[in-house]
Amino acid sequence: MNVMAKAEKKISSAFIYFFGSFGGILFGYDIGVMTGALPFLQADWHLENAATLVGWITSAVMFGAIFGGALAGQLSDKFGRRKMILMSAIVFMVFSVLSGVSPDMGEASAYYLIIVRALLGLAVGAASALVPAYMSEMAPANARGRLSGLNQTMIVSGMLLSYIVDFLLKDLPGEWAWRLMLGLAAVPALILFLGVLRLPESPRFLINHGDEAGARQVLTYIRKDTSEIDQELKSIKETAAQESQANKKASWSTLFNGKYRYLVIAGVGVAAFQQFQGANAIFYYIPLIVEKATGQAAASNLMWPIIQGIILVAGSLVYMWIAEKFNRRTLLMLGGTVMGLSFILPAILNWIMPNMNPMTIVVFLCIYVAFYSFTWAPLTWVLVGEIFPLAIRGRASGLASSFNWIGSWLVGLVFPIMTASMSQEAVFAIFGVICILGVLFIKTRVPETRGHTLEEIEAQGTKHASK
The missing domain is CATH 1.20.1250.20 (MFS general substrate transporter like domains)
Structure with missing residues (x-):
């Protein structure tokens, strides 16, 4: 050694x-x-x-x-x-x-x-x-x-x-x-x-590059039960061989053939909705949002991002506690519904009561962040990691990631432009409608992945293709 x-x-x-x-x-x-x-x-x-x-x-x-x-x-x-x-x-x-x-x-x-x-x-x-x-x-x-x-x-x-x-x-x-x-x-x-x-380098990469001895060495100090290392090495090699074959056969057109289309649309759609629902508008612009609502200088409102950050961290810990206790679809639909209402209700209240306390919108934004933090924030990537069959996983995951970043970029770009030409309540109401559309998308287009094998999930794609 x-x-x-x-x-x-x-x-x-x-x-x-x-x-x-x-x-x-x-x-x-x-x-x-x-x-x-x-x-x-x-x-x-x-x-x-x-x-x-x-x-x-x-x-x-x-x-x-x-x-x-x-x-x-x-x-x-x-x-x-x-x-x-x-x-x-x-x-x-x-x-x-x-x-x-x-x-x-x-x-x-x-x-x-x-x-x-x-x-x-x-x-x-x-x-x-x-x-x-x-x-x-x-x-x-x-x-x-x-x-x-x-x-x-x-x-x-x-x-x-x-x-x-x-x-x-x-x-x-x-x-x-x-x-x-x-x-x-x-x-x-x-x-x-x-x-x-x-x-160290990951065992999977070492196996893919012919260094089985190096992969074994890495596994010896990240696995408590060394007796299972041989079986894990065997499993890694088998999976690597399967993916190599899948990548040779797969092309971009494969993603949208009848067998895989349903699952690709589901995974990419969830990744896109996560960003187009407007979460990053809050994370990037909360001091300016508070300034526009209250008239106080944005530079004096930097306690609000800390409050949002604490909510996000707490929500991520809640997710780790409940992750395997509830179905993915249930949590996503619950989160999306509350998020949508948190955006839409301030616009309705402002229309009914024009003299409403301007901080009301900030309170609703905190509710949005709380539900986003333990539903759509973590579950999007859990679902994307589970939903794509082996034959298309690499390309489909990359496509989902690209749509997610495109959504993040567009929200960051257009939010200040939108708020310069219309009220904040109207802008957030638009995002709220997108949240509700996301819930409908989950209900009608996304299969449940919790507790299902990859083969069972792939069978759902085949079932939908035959309809």
């Missing part, structure tokens, strides 16, 4: 799972950090009446992530999950710093920041794709559900961390506050890089 192997042998499984999922912190931090930075940035660069530029600056990360996720998936199959997570951390560090040192050149500054944040988005998209893949390949089968919940908890914890950092920096001079908020994203990226340096 060489020195590297001895060093790796000492790594605890807790260390591996913690840093394996730590990429979620980066993902969450960059989703949340612009929430607090934006009011200061707007004031510093005089962008209060530049809704389109504000939308692009905010959403540029998601635009880059559309391509980062797809690119990382391809490259990680060639170079390994671990190396690509390290590369993502480096890209994240570099472009976080470049965001913080944006030159002040008038309108050209905004275009500079849009480009830099789009490149940063490559790392965000890569982390969102690589972390779940690495975790699923490292975790024992009976722990994958809980570790999926751990990844969601890491993401929302990253969001909460960014909200707290924003709050702590809010009393700095405006031109320094937003720069430090954006630049400090490099710190968790550095922590991730140093942690992942000590992590």
Whole structure:
């Protein structure tokens, strides 16, 4: 056994799972950090009446992530999950710093920041794709559900961390506050890089590249029962062979043939609805939402993102507790219904009572976030991971991820444009209608996956194709 192997042998499984999922912190931090930075940035660069530029600056990360996720998936199959997570951390560090040192050149500054944040988005998209893949390949089968919940908890914890950092920096001079908020994203990226340096490559990748001895070695220090390692190695090799055959036979047209169309539409539709329901409008713009509702300066409303972050973290823990106690469809329909009503009711109340307390809409937004946090936020990716048959899983999962990022980008882009031309209550009512449409989609187009084997789920697609 060489020195590297001895060093790796000492790594605890807790260390591996913690840093394996730590990429979620980066993902969450960059989703949340612009929430607090934006009011200061707007004031510093005089962008209060530049809704389109504000939308692009905010959403540029998601635009880059559309391509980062797809690119990382391809490259990680060639170079390994671990190396690509390290590369993502480096890209994240570099472009976080470049965001913080944006030159002040008038309108050209905004275009500079849009480009830099789009490149940063490559790392965000890569982390969102690589972390779940690495975790699923490292975790024992009976722990994958809980570790999926751990990844969601890491993401929302990253969001909460960014909200707290924003709050702590809010009393700095405006031109320094937003720069430090954006630049400090490099710190968790550095922590991730140093942690992942000590992590091993996943056994699945090693098997796919002919290194069975290396895969066995990794399994010896992440599995408590070493007597089952031979069986797990055999299972990994069989699955890898099946997927290799499936990938040779599958094409993009395969996704939409009669046998698979029902399941592809279901999985991609859920991923798209998760974003088009408007959650990220709250996460990106809550200080500006409160400012428009109350007239108080957005920079003085940075406690509200922290409240939203606490709700998100609490909801992710609730999900880990109830995940296997309720059907996926039941939770998604419950969550979508309450979310929709939380958006629609303020518009109705404002129409009935024009002098309604303006903070009412913020209370309803908190209710929305609470139900989103333990239903659509985690369950979308649980369902996407379960619903696609082996023969199309790679392409279908990539398509679902792309639609999710496109939805995230569009919501971030158009929300400030929409609120510049209509009332917030009307904008959220539109999102509320989309939530209700999402519930109808779940009820009519999405099969239940909890407790069903992949073969049983695939049989439902075949059944629908024959109708």
